[in-house]
Amino acid sequence: MTTSDNGALDESVQAELERLRGSIDNIDAAVVHMLAERFKCTQQVGLLKAAHRLPPADHAREARQITRLRELAENARLDPTFAEKLLNFIIAEVIRHHETLADNSGRTPR
Structure with missing residues (x-):
């Protein structure tokens, strides 16, 4: 120094x-x-899901998003494991919001 x-x-x-x-x-x-x-944006998705009684989580989409994000991270020279952990944290928060919206619409989340 x-x-x-x-x-x-x-x-x-x-x-x-x-x-x-x-x-x-x-x-x-x-x-x-x-x-x-x-x-x-995810709030709007949650409202749409709640209105149509769709489940708060979409595991197939989440898997596609993780694969996509890992590839983006690799291309950007960012640790893909870190990127995946970050996305998983964000997804968990989004699902929590969607569950709350589902509860408030009178539907029990799955």
Whole structure:
């Protein structure tokens, strides 16, 4: 690590660190906004499923999505196992929302 005699980071290193962290903060904000948009869409799916008495989970679609996401992750040089864990977390939350919508529509979820 490049430090001065008093132990402080070199100004150029500090500037680069701040630049990179600013980019990370921007990406985090974009991820949050994208997740919010995704959940708006899945909320509509949940309402449609509840109205037509469809089950909250669609295991065949989930499997296809996991396969698709793993391939996207590999192409993006992201650990596919990490991507799958993230998608499984999101899917679990979506199903929970769909179950709540089903309960509120008077139907018992499967």
